[in-house]
Amino acid sequence: EPEVTQTPSHQVTQMGQEVILRCVPISNHLYFYWYRQILGQKVEFLVSFYNNEISEKSEIFDDQFSVERPDGSNFTLKIRSTKLEDSAMYFCASSEGAGDTQYFGPGTRLTVL
Amino acid sequence: KNEVEQSPQNLTAQEGEFITINCSYSVGISALHWLQQHPGGGIVSLFMLSSGKKKHGRLIATINIQEKHSSLHITASHPRDSAVYICAVPSGTYKYIFGTGTRLKVLA
Numbered sequence: 682e683p684e685v686t687q688t689p690s691h692q693v694t695q696m697g698q699e700v701i702l703r704c705v706p707i708s709n710h711l712y713f714y715w716y717r718q719i720l721g722q723k724v725e726f727l728v729s730f731y732n733n734e735i736s737e738k739s740e741i742f743d744d745q746f747s748v749e750r751p752d753g754s755n756f757t758l759k760i761r762s763t764k765l766e767d768s769a770m771y772f773c774a775s776s777e778g779a780g781d782t783q784y785f786g787p788g789t790r791l792t793v794l
Numbered sequence: 795k796n797e798v799e800q801s802p803q804n805l806t807a808q809e810g811e812f813i814t815i816n817c818s819y820s821v822g823i824s825a826l827h828w829l830q831q832h833p834g835g836g837i838v839s840l841f842m843l844s845s846g847k848k849k850h851g852r853l854i855a856t857i858n859i860q861e862k863h864s865s866l867h868i869t870a871s872h873p874r875d876s877a878v879y880i881c882a883v884p885s886g887t888y889k890y891i892f893g894t895g896t897r898l899k900v901l902a
Contacts, residue, residue, distance in 0.1 A: 714889065723895060724837075724880065729888035737888040770835050779887045782827065785837040 683707045685786035687773050693792045694763055702758045702789045704773030713756045714774040714783060715748065717741070724772065730756065731779070763793045797821050798883055800893040807900050813868040815896045817881035826864050827890065828855050831878040840866070840879075871900045 686705045694700050706713050715727040728738040730748050747759045756775075760767055770790050774783040798819045807813055817826065825844040831837050841848050841855040843864070848855050852871075857864040868875055876899050882890040 712888070716890075716892075718835075724882075724890075724892040726885075726889040726891070731888075737886065739889075772837060780824070780884055782839065782842040783890060784839060785829070787834075787836040790835065 685773055685775055685784050687771075687786035687789050689789060690787065691790045691792070693794065696765055696793055697762050700760050700763055700791060702760075702771050702773075702791070704756045704758070704775075704786055705754050706756055706773065706775030707777075707784060708754070710775035710777050710784075712736075712776045712779055712781075712783075713748075713750070714776075715758045716772045716774065716785075717769040718772065718788075719766075719769045727758070727771075760791075763791075765793050767791060768793045797885075797891050798881060798893040800879075800881060800896050802896060803894065804897045805899070807871050807898070809872060809900055809902050811871050811900075813871050813875075813898065813900075815866045815879050815898070817864045817866070817893055819862050819864075819881075819883050819891075821883060821885060821891070823859070823862075823883045825884065826857055827882045827884075828864070828866050829880045829882060831880055831895065833877065837880075868898075871898075873900045873902050876900050 688703045713730045718724045728742045729736045770788045772788045773786040776783045828840040852869045854867040878895040880895045881893045885891045
């Protein structure tokens with residue numbers, strides 16, 4: 682069964698460093714998403730992406746964040762200058778169409794020291 | 795007020811018990827998604843439903859769109875069912891709003 686994959690599973694970085702989280706969505710899906718979950722809190726929407734542009738973003742997704750689909754398979758989330766409060770689990774998801782079931786990757790646990 | 799509320803927040807059950815987890819939402823939706831989050835953090839899709847009832851193995855999900863309420867039932871619960879169960883609703887075209895989750899622990 683096709684699945685969303687994410688790398689790395691765990692990333693540790695120093696405050697102020699740039700990180701890139703990588704996702705490979707399901708191959709025939711057209712809509713891509715990033716969510717995050719701070720430890721002990723609920724999952725929160727960050728951004729959705731379709732047709733090589735952001736379709737919606739939350740207030741969390743400020744100028745420090747960017748997303749890109751650099752080739753036909755990868756979907757990346759970049760955090761330019763990490764802060765302690767960026768420590769969280771980051772989930773990528775994809776769906777075939779807008780409003781369709783979203784399928785989630787296993788997550789990347791980001792720890793900012 | 796949260797747009798998606800789940801109850802209970804925590805639930806401990808003995809193996810074999812019938813379990814019910816509830817989800818209420820305040821936004822108008824066309825469908826609702828039940829997800830399972832494993833202790834390691836990964837999220838697995840369980841059900842997407844827009845009406846009535848769906849069953850998969852020992853899991854049953856029901857939804858009443860008019861009452862803005864959904865339930866997830868687990869029959870003959872087992873310790874391997876221990877996880878966090880999350881309901882999520884679409885908000886607009888692109889995003890989900892998540893409930894806070896129900897942490898289930900099933901004891902052998």
